[in-house]
Amino acid sequence: MHTKTIAELARGLQNREYSSVELTQHFLGRIKQAESVNAFVTVTEEQAMAVAKKADEQIAKGQAGPLTGIPIGQKDIFCTQDVKTSCGSKMLDNFISPYSATVVEKINQAGAVMLGKLNMDEFAMGSSNETSFYGAVKNPWDTTAVPGGSSGGSAAAVAARLVAGATGTDTGGSIRQPAAFCGITGLKPTYGRVSRYGMIAFASSLDQAGPMTQTVEDAAIMLQAMAGFDPKDSTSVDQPVPDYLDGLEKDIKGLKIGLIKEFFADGLDEGCAKTVQAALDEYRKMGAEIKEISLPNLKLSIPVYYVIAPAECSANLSRYDGVRFGYRCEDPKDLNDMYIRSRGEAFGAEVKRRILIGTYALSAGYYDAYYIKAQKVRRLISEDFKKAFSDVDVIMGPVTPTTAFGIGEKTSDPIEMYLSDMYTIAVNLAGLPAISIPAGFSDNKPVGLQIIGNYFAESQLLNVAHQYQKVTDWHQQLPEQFA
Amino acid sequence: MEWETVIGLEIHAQLATKSKIFSGASTAYGAPPNTQACAVDLGFPGVLPVLNKQAVRMAVIFGMAIEAEIAPYSVFARKNYFYPDLPKGYQISQFELPIVGNGHLDIQVNGVSKRIGVTRAHLEEDAGKSLHEDFHGLTGIDLNRAGTPLLEIVSEPDMRSAKEAVAYMKKLHELVRYLKICDGNMQEGSFRCDANVSVRPKGQQEFGTRAEIKNINSFKFVEKAINFEVERQIDILENGGQIVQETRLYDADKDETRSMRSKEEANDYRYFPDPDLLPVIVEESLKQEIKAELPELPEAKKQRFKDQYQQDEETASQLTATMEMADYYERVVKNANCEAKLCTSWVTGTLLGALNKAGLEISDSPIEAERLAGLLQRIADNTISGKIAKQVFEEMWQGNAGADEIIEAKGLKQITDTGAIEVIIDKIIADNPAQVEQYLSGKDKVFGFFVGQVMKATQGKANPGEVNKMLKDKLK
Amino acid sequence: MALTAENVNSIAYLARLGIDEKDVEAYAKDLSGILDLVEQMGSVETEGVLPMAHPTDQPQRLREDEVTEHDQRDYFQKLAPQVEAGLYLVPKVIE
Incomplete structure (x- = not known):
């Protein structure tokens, strides 16, 4: 059952080949067996069984939707009522959320069965899942390698078939990069397409939730449930949600694909480059036109990002002060001691680095040189994209410069770690949607293809990506150990 | 040497909305601690602010009333600092682009009119309250007030005496209540004042170094605090010292100001645009709509009272001091159908005298405007004399009967035979x-x-x- | 831009973030490296460019002024480290 996609499982449930209770039990069993992957922070077995039972009743009544009874996982960044929501941090190790994120409510509403909360980099700050308070997650394709981050638990859980689908969040590549490292499909929607309410903030103007699944079709099914206007999120966009399954089969002949020149320069691993080129050849075969484009300011994405994201996070994380929830140090001797030790003891090194950088960039005398400058370059980057989209329909390129690197390989050098997001960050700065799909292997590790679309062009992205999956089978491969 | 005092005021007016500025929690005063603090007010992980329409509207109403520029595009920013009554570790405020720009307010001191500039007015959220009673040496935090909308009204340093500062504060207090955007209750903290005070040798152009006196919550204290501070500064300067730019707290019990923040706490608020909130756009149509609905403002009303009811400055000021007072008076005039002069003398004399004695506000008057008008009618048509009318007034004060009933029952009709x-x-x-x-x-x-x-x-x-x-x- | 240990300590204090004395040098080195990376931004001319705070060009939506939240104090305060009489307790605040 676990090798099946969400779409296939839904059909199986409809046809009574198995019940949701059986499905849920099966996946819970796999989660237990795969404990060493460390994909889960919390497994919600009891609740899952209760929801599965309800799902079966709904299926029996003929009221099932495409997600009814499907076992999924939620990244531990999404607040889930009465379930621990840690955000990968010691700070929230004791936080039983008193409410649910809008995304969680919507997915619950759709009848999906949440099996648990997925491991992640602490407060989504990381590209390897090694900053988690709960320890590193292992890449199911190579358990000595990282799954990517920050949605590493989500990617590993889908790759190891511990869940049929998962949610992730993407601030600088946190859905796409782990999807590429783990050989699954990951979609980062347009900023504002999915509500951020109840999704613990890292960098508010960049964060966006999206689905992580085996296939593009499944991503469309999950996005359908997740997307939509939310009056509780001021940055949520009030635009109708199209039927994402509707356009999947459209012919892509004549599609104009832009290839970012700068993405194929120094730094891109040869194996990855070859794999991406091969994928582009497939598109050529399908009748797409490919042209090289230049986005000259993209090279500044990482510098810009490492001002804006830390600046926003430095304020977003001030609420963790040991007063109303979360960790408080033992016996504070005064107010400042409580703040300093609670935060000092409960935040990990990477979170601290980013809070410090952000605090510095916003402080008196540096604000213009760092923060305002970064926002100006951000606009230039976004305008580069605008210009490109007046010429091409979608933009393609690699997701990551290399395949999954080894656990511990980059932890001593934060900057080297940051550079692993060099192809994904610009999309967040501009707020565009992008998808990562499996495109092959290099050294037996998965390589992803990134497709970037124009604002709110999720349907088109899904269509273009789905057409690729129709002519390839990379997305169907799974690590032997988890077959 | 002769010194000149320079004062600028920052007034925090709590806006009279039902719900908070960024959440759907109630703003009602006096609830048990933390029962009106929802997840957004508490700064829980993942929650987001959504702006209250009425708060924006009230800010625009205020701006229009002081003939200020209304920003077509204004931005919320985060003001970062750690304090236990500030749940998120930042206050959502407006910094570079406030909603209300340059405006002005005219005050009168000793019969002379003076225009005070208003630099800006911006929207922000109030903080909670720290309760310092002893909880085994700890402080208790009540976050009911956190997120209550505030309009911070910043004046130019245009005032030159404590008297002018008080006149300005009173004028503003009167205005916000006229506009019904703030209940003006100073005891409950709905209307609070910080004063920036400096002195300079008379004739000098540059301003002296200023001290900011925080949280002065009565007109009387504003005057006292400023006067104390001015003397303190002059004392220092005359003894060859220098003023330190700092925040000071007024202690009403000791009638003194004292330094509040130590030097190591040098403020660096790290303002930046709040990424959870988008720019606030005020359309021309909203401004037009509000302009049409704007009530008659105190200054205009006073002038009208002078013209229409032949009142002198003092009487007109008294009768237009609050919207309630003015409305009461005009209801009397309308219903009494007699000479305005008679109404004026009865309202300002007998009625206000009685209210004053009983410690009541006009809105709590035991005699409604319509009943008082009924009495004045009987004076005007000679049914009773002024003297008898006083007697009838006493009766009306005690009960609910109308003038005619009382005159009838007590046989007080004038003998016209x-x-x-x-x-x-x-x-x-x-x-x-x-x-x-x-x-x-x-x-x-x-x-x-x-x-x-x-x-x-x-x-x-x-x-x-x-x-x-x-x-x-x-x-x- | 090279940050000193002293810089790190003052930034950490502003952020109320405890840093072990033995780690301060390492932070100083890491942060200096990040700032060097960040300063590549200087290579592009941005005179006259409008700062971009949000990816979407939308105005703020306004909520009706309605009370929609009810009292959940007890539920929320189960999560608090220290409460008494409905108040959150913290070490003494001195003004």
């Missing part, structure tokens, strides 16, 4: 020949004696005008 009065007059003349003699020999003062006797005999119910006329005739 001239025949009856004539009989009484004849008797009094006959009984007091000595006084008649005196009067006829030129002692005009004795005339009052006869009037008094007649009124006494009629228990005050005779029409004084009629009595005068008849007496004069008889004593010729």
Whole structure:
């Protein structure tokens, strides 16, 4: 059952080949067996069984939707009522959320069965899942390698078939990069397409939730449930949600694909480059036109990002002060001691680095040189994209410069770690949607293809990506150990 | 040396919305601690702010009333600092692009009018409260107030005395209540003031170093705090010292200001645009709509009272001090259907006197405007005399009866039957020949004696005008 | 831009973030490296460019002024480290 996609499982449930209770039990069993992957922070077995039972009743009544009874996982960044929501941090190790994120409510509403909360980099700050308070997650394709981050638990859980689908969040590549490292499909929607309410903030103007699944079709099914206007999120966009399954089969002949020149320069691993080129050849075969484009300011994405994201996070994380929830140090001797030790003891090194950088960039005398400058370059980057989209329909390129690197390989050098997001960050700065799909292997590790679309062009992205999956089978491969 | 005082005020007015500025929690005052602090107010992980329409509207109303520029595009920013009554570790405020720009307010001090510039007014959220009573040496935090909308109104340093500062603060207080955007309750903290105070040698152009006095919550304290601070600064300067730019707290019990923040706490608020909130756009149409609905403002109303009801400055000021007062007065005028002068003297004299004595506000007056008008009508149509009217007023104050009922029940109607009065007059003349003699020999003062006797005999119910006329005739 | 240990300590204090004395040098080195990376931004001319705070060009939506939240104090305060009489307790605040 676990090798099946969400779409296939839904059909199986409809046809009574198995019940949701059986499905849920099966996946819970796999989660237990795969404990060493460390994909889960919390497994919600009891609740899952209760929801599965309800799902079966709904299926029996003929009221099932495409997600009814499907076992999924939620990244531990999404607040889930009465379930621990840690955000990968010691700070929230004791936080039983008193409410649910809008995304969680919507997915619950759709009848999906949440099996648990997925491991992640602490407060989504990381590209390897090694900053988690709960320890590193292992890449199911190579358990000595990282799954990517920050949605590493989500990617590993889908790759190891511990869940049929998962949610992730993407601030600088946190859905796409782990999807590429783990050989699954990951979609980062347009900023504002999915509500951020109840999704613990890292960098508010960049964060966006999206689905992580085996296939593009499944991503469309999950996005359908997740997307939509939310009056509780001021940055949520009030635009109708199209039927994402509707356009999947459209012919892509004549599609104009832009290839970012700068993405194929120094730094891109040869194996990855070859794999991406091969994928582009497939598109050529399908009748797409490919042209090289230049986005000259993209090279500044990482510098810009490492001002804006830390600046926003430095304020977003001030609420963790040991007063109303979360960790408080033992016996504070005064107010400042409580703040300093609670935060000092409960935040990990990477979170601290980013809070410090952000605090510095916003402080008196540096604000213009760092923060305002970064926002100006951000606009230039976004305008580069605008210009490109007046010429091409979608933009393609690699997701990551290399395949999954080894656990511990980059932890001593934060900057080297940051550079692993060099192809994904610009999309967040501009707020565009992008998808990562499996495109092959290099050294037996998965390589992803990134497709970037124009604002709110999720349907088109899904269509273009789905057409690729129709002519390839990379997305169907799974690590032997988890077959 | 002669010194000149320079004062600028920052007034925090809590906006009279039902719900908070960024959440759906109630803003009602006085609830048990933390029962009106929802997840957004508490700064829980993942929650987001959504702006209250009414708060924006009220800010625009205020801006229009002080003839300020309304920013078509304004931005919320985060002001970062750690304090336990500030749940998110930052306050959502406006910094570079406030919603209300340059405006002004005219004040009167000692009969002279002066224009005070308003630099800006911006929207922000209030913080919670720290309770310092002893919880085993700990402080208790109540976050009910956190997220209550505030309009921070910043003046230019245009005031030159504590008196001017108080006049400005009172004027603003009157205005926000007129506009119904703030209840003005200073005891509950709905209207609070910080004062920036500096001194400089008279004639010097540059400003001196200023001290900011925080949280002064009464008109009296503003005056005292400023006066204390001015003396303190002059003292330092005259002794060759220098003023330190700092925040000071006014202690009403000791009537002094004292330094509040130590030097190591140098503020660096790290303002930046709040990424959870988008720019606030005020459309021209909203401004037009608000302009059309704007009530008559205190200054205009005062002028109208002077013109329409022939009042002097002081009376008009008194009657337009609050919207409630002015409305009451005009309801009396409308219903009494008599000379405005009579209404004015009764409202400012008898009514306000009685209210004052009882410690009541006009809105709590036991006699409604319509009932008072009923009484004045009976004076105007000569049914009762002014003196009797006072008696009726007392009765009305105690109960719910109207003037007519009381006049009827107590038989207080004036005697208009001239025949009856004539009989009484004849008797009094006959009984007091000595006084008649005196009067006829030129002692005009004795005339009052006869009037008094007649009124006494009629228990005050005779029409004084009629009595005068008849007496004069008889004593010729 | 090279940050000193002293810089790190003052930034950490502003952020109320405890840093072990033995780690301060390492932070100083890491942060200096990040700032060097960040300063590549200087290579592009941005005179006259409008700062971009949000990816979407939308105005703020306004909420109706309605009370929609009810009292959940007890539920929320189960999560608090220290409460009494409905108040959150913290070490003494001195003004």
